Amino acid sequence: MELDSKKIVDEFLVFFQSNFSSIEIGKKPAPEFIAQHEHTFPEYLFYIWDKLGFASFEHGGFWLVNPIEYEDILELCLEDTNFPEHDEFYVIGRSAFGELYTVGKNTRSKLTIDIVNLRIYPTLRDDENNTELALLRSLLSSITIKGTKKAIDIYDKNENLLFERCLTNLGELKDNEIYAFEPPVVLGGPKVIENMKKVDLFQYISFVAQLDKFQVMLDIAKEVDRLGIKPKG
Template sequence: MQEDLLDYEGWTPMGVGRAVSAEHLERFSGVFPESVLYVWRRFGFDGFGQGRFWITDPWEWEPVVEAWLEGMALPFPPQRWWCLARTAMGGMSLWGEVSGPALEITPVLGILYPDAARASRMADPVLRERMGCSVFTSPTKDSLDDDDTGRPIVDGVIERLGAVGPDQVVGFVPAYCLTGVMTVGSASLEEAVPHLVFLAQAQDKTLWEDFSAAAAQAAAAIAIQHPDPSTGPGPEPEAGPVPGSEPGPGPDAGPEPGPGPAPEPGSGVDGSGAGGSPRL
């Protein structure tokens, strides 16, 4: 794991992060996998690649997480979410105490990305440990480019302004959600927590479609429509009416009932009252 972190695209540790306290290790033992706590002990809350990626203090980033999840109907059980890592532009990798690494946020674009497939692996303790490790060994990378040059925004900002510090993010002034302009010239280094809370409040947040869940649903539908032939044919369906016909009355059936009394004024057709819901 150490080699993976140190060698990822030359993203060496900056050596400017704080050490993880005993209180952190005690509070989050059992909340996060041991693989996460190992990275904490080894690197602390450090940055990599001149600030392109950061291991975050979940307590420090709690206000940001709360701002971004406020009012959002996530497709997961109710739970606490914590920010484990973030990018130079504030892209967050969140860990749910129930669902694990199943949510990522791109604040510049105002988008939350759920991943039900990851959440489904949390029941397996081995996969849980691996996913905790993968948050750091396969770090999220900013992929937004300059509107004019096509170059990565983060690369241009680091060349112009220097490394992104532990309490900084690359932001646009005015914010991208207000102008639609994304250039290195309009970017600056902003104070991380206040800036990201502002972005959560300044724009409509979007919950992106979970394609992992859609793929699982599609696979289940295909399995139902095309069952495995090795399992043999199912039971024969019961005989029913010919398509397009209605079953007629039986030989012992009496005359058809006439129409019932009309509903009283002010009552619903179904007897539920005006404007009422149908009775179930």
Template sequence: MMDDDTPHTAPRQGGTGPADLWDFTPVPEPTDPAEQDALTEARIQQDLVAPEDMDLAPMGVAAPVPEEYFERFADVLPRSILYTWRRLGFEGFGNGLFWITDPIAWAPVVHEWLNPVQDQLPFTDTFHCLARNAMGYMFLWGEDSGDCLQIDPIYNKIEFNRLTRHTRGQTEARERAGRVMFGGKAFNYAHEPEDASERALPPQALTRLGPVSSDQVYGFILPPALGGPISVDNLRITDAHTYLTLQAQQSDITISDPVGTNWGQIAPIIRADPATSPLSQASES
């Protein structure tokens, strides 16, 4: 899945091709910090506090973000994420199906996954785990690349999305990406993955095993990388960091680029230049 971090306007009138269906030009980001915070608060209310589409209400178990984190990450995270940290803390949602994570505490796990494949990534960056789901999917923010990388521990895969890569100079895009990151990831991944019958696995585990805490995940007894089934019968509650570290060592980690060679087909739809991918554009900014 690809999170869309730019608001859509109404379809353009009179067009007939795919590019005429949507105008992906973002609404300008306000320059007033108070207005920025108001937009972030509105997204928090809509996506996390009282979501209409899914039962992802806050659990009320949040650990406050240490004050020194706001200084440490002031230059690498957008204001919208820092606001969400201060507003919600390291909170769980939907009875533990989704969590805002402590990036310092999760740094060793991220290292275990990224270090073996550093030379395979299309760029070098420092990544922080800002959120994860109950199965251990980790959603990363790159200090220089923003919200473009996530870790799938079930299929031992690192997914890179060049459409959501925004460098530090792309401040407005990073603010919008930070504003929708937690709600977007929760909506798209709180119920991932599906089992062999295409039923969401985390809700089954929640019913069978109960909720996980901030340092736990639903882990496979026999990992899929070793032939275990993706089934609730193969799950247990286990320590998150230990389990995910072991998962990184079970088999080769692959890099997935959902856009990749499809950029030429995607670009006209979103009114972009087919000759220049977001990866090269960001590298030049």
């Protein structure tokens, strides 16, 4: 790995330690996994996994994940979209409520997949400035933003946050679990704490992802560029 890339990761690791209240080091990739996939993912990602493993942040609010385990789920979520034509996406993390965070292998594009409401929030980038350092900074910024307490939480029907209440009522999550509404919102289930259960994320997401098509939301960054809106100052 390039020395500059290693330095950036090390700086972010220090930043993580001082800005997240809880980081629990997770299982690390086995040597067999590394040997099989060393050319599948960028070298800096293996360096991050070597330091953190598939870690959990903020008491299980955000998790780094093994992208291979999420390939089938991601294919289900994207099958009626054009995103696979734009880039080859893989899941780098997920929230306590099953929200999936993906990045592109060749561009700085990102997709946030909302499992509760069956929505995809894209931030698409083309091929400008896609150096290793640019891709690395983009990935690390995703972890920094998506791992915060504000980003991991969702609201119930009365606009009250759910994560801390789920944590208290249901306990901390295992690496294969999420908090989920049962019945799912897409089937008309109300967003109330009483309907929150701790479920196997792979079974639940696979089931919900097949109930209806995902709604692709507006790419805010592209729309801002299209309209020529520039920040003040």
